[in-house]
Structures are given as structure tokens and as C-alpha cells.
Amino acid sequence: xxxxxxxxxxxxxxxxxxxxxxxxxxxxxxxxxxxxxxxxxxxxxxxxxxxxxxxxxxxxxxxxxxxxxxxxxxxxxxxxxxxxxxxxxxxxxxxxxxxxxxxxxxxxxxxxxxxxxxxxxxxxxxxxxxxxxxxxxxxxxxxxxxxxxxxxxxxxxxxxxxxxxxxxxxxxxxxxxxxxxxxxxxxxxxxxxxxxxxxxxxxxxxxxxxxxxxxxxxxxxxxxxxxxxxxxxxxxxxxxxxxxxxxxxxxxxxxxxxxxxxxxxxxxxxxxxxxxxxxxxxxxxxxxxxxxxxxxxxxxxxxxxxxxxxxxxxxxxxxxxxxxxxxxxxxxxxxxxxxxxxxxxxxxxxxxxxxxxxxxxxxxxxxxxxxxxxxxxxxxxxxxxxxxxxxxxxxxxxxxxxxxxxxxxxxxxxxxxxxxxxxxxxxxxxxxxxxxxxxxxxxxxxxxxxxxxxxxxxxxxxxxxxxxxxxxxxxxxxxxxx
Amino acid sequence: xxxxxxxxxxxxxxxxxxxxxxxxxxxxxxxxxxxxxxxxxxxxxxxxxxxxxxxxxxxxxxxxxxxxxxxxxxxxxxxxxxxxxxxxxxxxxxx
Numbered sequence: 154x155x156x157x158x159x160x161x162x163x164x165x166x167x168x169x170x171x172x173x174x175x176x177x178x179x180x181x182x183x184x185x186x187x188x189x190x191x192x193x194x195x196x197x198x199x200x201x202x203x204x205x206x207x208x209x210x211x212x213x214x215x216x217x218x219x220x221x222x223x224x225x226x227x228x229x230x231x232x233x234x235x236x237x238x239x240x241x242x243x244x245x246x247x248x249x250x251x252x253x254x255x256x257x258x259x260x261x262x263x264x265x266x267x268x269x270x271x272x273x274x275x276x277x278x279x280x281x282x283x284x285x286x287x288x289x290x291x292x293x294x295x296x297x298x299x300x301x302x303x304x305x306x307x308x309x310x311x312x313x314x315x316x317x318x319x320x321x322x323x324x325x326x327x328x329x330x331x332x333x334x335x336x337x338x339x340x341x342x343x344x345x346x347x348x349x350x351x352x353x354x355x356x357x358x359x360x361x362x363x364x365x366x367x368x369x370x371x372x373x374x375x376x377x378x379x380x381x382x383x384x385x386x387x388x389x390x391x392x393x394x395x396x397x398x399x400x401x402x403x404x405x406x407x408x409x410x411x412x413x414x415x416x417x418x419x420x421x422x423x424x425x426x427x428x429x430x431x432x433x434x435x436x437x438x439x440x441x442x443x444x445x446x447x448x449x450x451x452x453x454x455x456x457x458x459x460x461x462x463x464x465x466x467x468x469x470x471x472x473x474x475x476x477x478x479x480x481x482x483x484x485x486x487x488x489x490x491x492x493x494x495x496x497x498x499x500x501x502x503x504x505x506x507x508x509x510x511x512x513x514x515x516x517x518x519x520x521x522x523x524x525x526x527x528x529x530x531x532x533x534x535x536x537x538x539x540x541x542x543x544x545x546x547x548x549x550x551x552x553x554x555x556x557x558x559x560x561x562x563x564x565x566x567x568x569x570x571x572x573x574x575x576x577x578x579x580x581x582x583x584x585x586x587x588x589x590x591x592x593x594x595x596x597x598x599x600x601x602x603x604x605x606x607x608x609x610x611x612x613x614x615x616x617x618x619x620x621x622x623x624x625x626x627x628x629x630x631x632x633x634x635x
Numbered sequence: 636x637x638x639x640x641x642x643x644x645x646x647x648x649x650x651x652x653x654x655x656x657x658x659x660x661x662x663x664x665x666x667x668x669x670x671x672x673x674x675x676x677x678x679x680x681x682x683x684x685x686x687x688x689x690x691x692x693x694x695x696x697x698x699x700x701x702x703x704x705x706x707x708x709x710x711x712x713x714x715x716x717x718x719x720x721x722x723x724x725x726x727x728x729x730x
Contacts, residue, residue: 247716249714251707251710251711251714344690344691345690345691345693358688358689358690384698387695387696388689388693390691390693450679452675453675453676453679455672455675456672456673456674456675456676457676459669459672459673460673460676467650471651474651476725481716481725481726484726485726485728487728488728489651491726491728492651493651493652493653494653496650496651496652496653497652497653497654500652505652505654505662506662506665506666506669508650508652509643509646509647509650509652509662509666510666510669510670512646512649512650513646513666513670516646516649523673523676525686526676526677526681527676528686528687528688529681529684529685529686529687530676530679530681530684531686531687532684532685532686532687533679533681533684535687535690567665567668567669568668568669568671568672571669571672582690583690584689584690584691585690608691
């Protein structure tokens with residue numbers, strides 16, 4: 154049974170139930186299922202019920218926003234005043250932020266209720282949520298499989314109906330890939346659309362926050378609350394925020410949808426290809442015009458991303474030095490020992506690998522061959538998209554090359570794990586908005602369809618996604634959570 | 636591209652990480668495999684292409700130099716792991 158945020162909102166306004174009642178209901182479900190799925194690191198029961206009570210008072214006075222009283226979960230990468238922000242790492246296991254991330258602040262202003270903080274790959278580095286200090290997360294469709302990553306806890310929580318919506322961050326696919334693997338809807342907006350203030354930084358030029366929900370319509374509501382220029386974030390875009398819900402029902406007859414041939418080539422699972430083909434037919438029935446396009450430099454996105462992101466991570470994570478934040482080793486003999494042992498004991502393997510790769514790519518003698526070269530190729534990748542959007546309104550492709558894989562299947566092979574991001578990385582390199590919506594099943598596991606928009610054109614992809622969800626019901630199918 | 640064990644130890648030192656002798660071979664093999672992926676970049680010419688550091692090619696925004704934050708010392712000290720006489724205690728690391 155799927156209950157959308159829109160339905161909850163109507164129920165609250167019509168006084169069919171109170172925010173305290175629905176909040177308690179979600180908390181009960183979390184209590185019942187979290188031990189198995191492990192999607193929450195912290196459950197904030199008391200705070201949630203207090204926020205719900207306040208929301209009910211606001212609603213009783215006929216005030217509030219469309220999200221007042223709606224319970225949601227937050228990825229444990231957003232700083233939350235007074236509540237632990239672990240980022241999935243032993244390093245920050247004792248870290249309590251003294252302030253709220255702008256995203257959290259905005260949701261508080263909207264009157265949403267925080268159910269808790271969700272599990273993630275350590276410092277958002279991973280594609281399977283197996284790199285968390287707090288243990289791996291199970292996919293609600295099949296607990297022996299991964300939910301995707303890095304926002305795997307948020308995606309699993311929404312898929313298991315333990316929250317109607319959740320926040321995530323997407324540095325290389327970390328919203329879209331878990332949304333696809335868990336059969337829900339998720340959107341990564343244009344770089345700069347949502348403030349990064351108070352998000353524990355990993356890849357500063359790549360990452361954006363965005364929402365997960367059951368429908369594009371709900372994602373539009375959540376994204377509305379999150380978006381906007383923030384003077385506290387120097388990477389925030391000073392752009393007007395449109396009403397993301399206003400164009401949802403626009404007719405999509407005549408819009409041009411581009412199919413990049415590079416995303417339908419070798420390596421794509423044949424069953425997924427079939428699901429995507431059926432979805433294309435649905436879009437054609439809605440009147441969309443399908444255009445074949447080419448993004449010739451897409452093959453480079455894996456090496457380029459895995460130079461740029463680790464380079465940025467090695468710099469960002471240098472603040473974790475055993476003094477200023479988090480974990481500190483016992484009895485250091487000198488400053489170097491303090492740094493080295495605090496970092497080595499506090500970070501997990503994948504984080505250490507990326508820090509070392511980044512350090513190497515930025516080191517004297519290798520900077521030009523790796524980092525500078527990757528930055529040049531990054532421009533070529535962006536230019537491919539700029540050219541493509543001269544011809545089409547929206548680009549359509551699969552979100553992932555395969556469905557959710559078994560837990561442990563790729564943990565010994567980092568490069569194979571990186572290949573999971575092949576269809577998602579290039580958007581972060583270019584800074585474009587993209588979303589994943591459920592489009593069918595393969596091996597009884599959900600398949601995600603990716604819609605890519607031009608800069609600051611989130612309304613177009615939300616519109617296309619919403620129209621697709623009006624004529625299909627893949628997004629309403631729920632796993633049986635025992 | 637194959638890294639030598641000594642190179643991995645040197646990278647770890649630059650990154651202020653300590654890699655144990657039992658783990659160094661595995662890191663060497665994994666990092667070498669990742670560098671192999673990077674080799675694909677060499678086949679593409681990039682002469683004259685401007686490096687891209689930011690998706691919108693934005694530059695750093697400036698703001699007037701005025702005080703905007705207030706002191707929250709009590710709050711910061713309350714969440715610090717080790718505080719004594721209003722000072723933050725850290726291990727002795729300077730001889």
C-alpha cells in the first residue's frame with residue numbers, strides 16, 4: 154500500500170488524522186522493520202512527536218505550508234542541530250553539529266517532521282551502502298540485495314514505506330541509482346539549485362541534495378521546500394526558483410525526447426533494455442517525439458569522475474585530523490602519529506582508497522596527467538550535453554546497467570563497483586538535473602528510468618515523469634516487507 | 636599502471652594515513668587497477684581545452700566585510716569531547 158505525501162497532506166487538512174498519529178504510525182513501522190533493513194542510523198522519536206504536535210497546532214489554526222506535519226527522513230550527511238551527524242563513519246560517530254544545514258532549516262520552516270537520520274555509504278562514497286560504519290542496508294524488495302548508494306538508507310526507508318519521503322545527496326548518482334534499485338522516484342536538481350551549507354562535503358563541484366518519494370508530484374513538493382539561493386553557500390546559484398508543481402500536468406505531446414546511443418550500448422542488461430523500450434513506447438503514446446542523439450564522450454565519465462571526485466575528497470576530508478572533528482586515536486606520540494592513526498582508525502577502506510587516489514592525482518608530477526586532463530575532458534562531456542539540448546527537451550536513458558545486485562557481490566572489486574555509476578556520473582560532471590522513476594521489473598527487482606534535463610529545467614523532467622506516472626503504476630508497487 | 640609498494644606508502648604518508656604492512660599489498664593492487672581505468676583518458680586529445688573546475692564556470696562570490704555571525708562559545712563547548720576551564724583539551728603533540 155502506497156501513501157503519497159499528497160494524500161497525507163489532504164488527510165491532514167481534512168482532519169482525517171493528525172500529524173502526531175501519522176508520525177507515530179511511521180515510527181512504529183520503523184521500530185518494527187529497521188533491525189532487518191538497517192536504513193536508519195538514528196531514529197528521533199521524541200523530536201518527531203514534538204514537531205508533529207507543533208505542526209498539528211499550526212494546522213488547527215488553518216496555517217502552515219503544504220508540507221506542514223509531513224514526516225520525512227534525512228540522510229545522515231545533513232548537519233542537524235543537537236542530533237548526531239555521523240556521515241556513516243566511525244570518524245564522526247561522536248559528532249553533534251551545533252547548527253542545521255540550510256536544507257534542514259528550510260524543512261523546519263515548512264513544518265515537516267524529522268523521523269530520523271538514514272544510513273549511507275561512509276562520507277557518501279559508494280554505490281551499494283555497504284561502506285557504512287553502521288552496517289550495510291538491505292533492499293526491501295529482496296533483503297539479500299543492496300539498495301544502491303550512497304543514499305541507500307533513504308531509498309530503502311521510502312521503498313519499505315517507513316517514510317513517505319526522504320532527502321539524499323547525489324555526487325555521482327547517489328540519489329538516482331538507489332531510487333532505481335529500490336523502485337522509487339528521486340531527483341538530483343541542477344548544481345547550485347539547493348544549498349550545500351551544512352552538508353558534510355565530499356565532492357564540492359559535483360554534489361547536490363535532492364528528495365526521494367513515491368511520485369514525481371511529491372518530489373516536486375519536497376524539492377520546492379529545499380531549493381533557493383543561499384548566501385551561506387558560495388556554490389549556490391542565484392537563480393529564481395520556479396513553482397515545480399505548476400507544470401506537472403502540462404501536455405507533453407510534441408516534446409522532443411533524446412535517446413543517447415552510448416547509453417544503450419554494450420554492458421546494458423537485455424531485460425533492462427526491454428523495460429526502457431516499453432517506457433519509450435509509453436512516452437510516444439503521450440505524444441513525445443523520440444530523437445536519436447549521440448553523447449560521444451560519455452565513455453570518459455568513469456575515469457574523469459574517479460579523478461575529480463577523489464581529488465576533491467582528499468582535500469575536503471583533510472579536516473578530519475583527529476583534532477577539529479570527531480575520532481581521535483589513543484595516546485598519540487607526536488603530531489604525525491595523531492594525524493595518521495586518527496585517520497587510519499577513523500576511516501573505512503573505500504574512503505582511504507579515494508583519499509589516496511585523490512592525493513596521487515593532485516601530487517607534484519602527476520597533476521597535469523590526471524587532474525588537469527580530467528578537468529579538460531570534463532568540459533568535453535559538458536559540451537556534449539549542451540549540444541544535445543539544442544536538439545531535444547529531455548534526455549531518456551536507463552539509470553543503472555543492472556538491477557540491485559547481491560550484498561557482497563562487488564565488495565572485493567572497487568572498479569567493478571564504479572561501473573555501476575556509468576549512466577549517472579556524467580550529469581554530476583556537467584551539473585545537470587536528472588531523476589530516476591520506476592519503469593518496470595527484471596528478476597522481480599525494480600528497474601529505473603533516467604530523465605535528464607537542461608540546466609535549471611527541473612520542471613520539464615518532473616512534467617515528463619508525472620505524465621508517465623499518470624499512465625503507469627510501477628511507482629505504486631510496493632515490496633512485501635515482513 | 637602498476638604502483639610499487641613504496642609509492643603507495645609514500646602516497647599514504649602525503650595523505651596522513653597509516654597503512655599496515657598486512658594491507659599494503661591489497662591497496663597497491665586496488666589502486667593500480669583504478670589507475671588503469673584512468674589510462675583511457677590518454678587516448679583523447681585535449682590541446683587548447685580550458686580545464687573545467689565548476690559546472691557553471693562560476694567564480695567566487697564576494698560579500699561586504701561585515702560581522703554576520705554571533706559568538707556561540709557556550710554551545711560549541713557543550714558539544715566538544717573534552718573541555719577544561721573553557722579551553723578545548725587536545726593531546727600534547729608539541730614537545
